[in-house]
Each structure stands twice: as C-alpha cells, then as structure tokens.
Amino acid sequence: MTVTYVIDGSRVTGLERFWDVIGEAVNGPGGYFGRGLDSFADCLRGGMGTPDDGDFVIEWRDHTVSARALGHEETARRLRGLLGRAHPSNLPQVREELAQAEAGAGPTLFDHLLEIIRDETAPGTLRLL
Structure with a gap:
C-alpha cells in the first residue's frame, strides 16, 4: 500500500x-x-x-x-553560512555559487x-x- x-x-x-x-x-x-x-x-x-x-x-x-x-535569497543565506565552514579546497566553488545566487542566477x-x-x-x- x-x-x-x-x-x-x-x-x-x-x-x-x-x-x-x-x-x-x-x-x-x-x-x-x-x-x-x-x-x-x-x-x-x-x-x-x-x-x-x-x-x-x-x-x-x-x-x-x-x-x-x-529561492536565490535563501540559497545565498545558506552559502554565506558555509563560507566559514567549507574546506579550503571547496571555497572557490562556494564563492562562485554565492555570487550566482546573489545575482539571482543558478540553482536554488x-x-x-x-x-x-x-x-x-x-x-x-x-x-x-
């Protein structure tokens, strides 16, 4: 069922x-x-x-x-929170995703x-x- x-x-x-x-x-x-x-x-x-x-x-x-x-605003909020916890090798990707979200682009x-x-x-x- x-x-x-x-x-x-x-x-x-x-x-x-x-x-x-x-x-x-x-x-x-x-x-x-x-x-x-x-x-x-x-x-x-x-x-x-x-x-x-x-x-x-x-x-x-x-x-x-x-x-x-x-949406993008909440996505950006989450990504900003990840900046301080992300592994240094992941920081460029997090920063790029954050820039996209702040611009209203990219996946939410x-x-x-x-x-x-x-x-x-x-x-x-x-x-x-």
Whole structure:
C-alpha cells in the first residue's frame, strides 16, 4: 500500500522551516527527516520513517510558495553560512555559487531539494501540486 507524505508548501518559509515540515510530514510532530542536504538524501533511502519497500509518494502542495521561500535569497543565506565552514579546497566553488545566487542566477535550494528527491526515490514519487 502506497503511503503519501504531504508537504504543506505554504508552511515553508526557509530551509530551517522546510526541515521541520518534512520531518512532521514523515514522522509526525517534532519528527526528524534530515537537517541538511546529505542527511535528507540519506533519509529518503529508507529506515527513517518511510516504508522499507520504497512505496511512498511525496505530495508537495503549494510548491510555488516553497520555491519562492527557498529561492536565490535563501540559497545565498545558506552559502554565506558555509563560507566559514567549507574546506579550503571547496571555497572557490562556494564563492562562485554565492555570487550566482546573489545575482539571482543558478540553482536554488528548492532546485537542489527536488533533485535529491528525484535522485533518491523511484520515478513518480514526487508530485508537485
């Protein structure tokens, strides 16, 4: 039986809020389902609330609201936070991505989240509504 997890995109006001919303959608109030892009990908692979057989759907309602909240401004904010923690060999890439985000160009956090979901789950798992 397919399980459906609903992301209420109108509740996503930034990346930190996204982690809360997806955690609650999958694991109930106060639930955890990653708090970083890598841990989110790990959670999607199973064992953190989703069925072991991978038979689930993520229904992202009001995804356009989330897309705005997780757009270039929020992407730039996250990248600025990474500058102080990034390995020196990664700094040029982080700086380039930050410059793009500040210019309103390049992929956004929303784009990255969609890519992770599509890469880590079966085709058709993600439904944008």
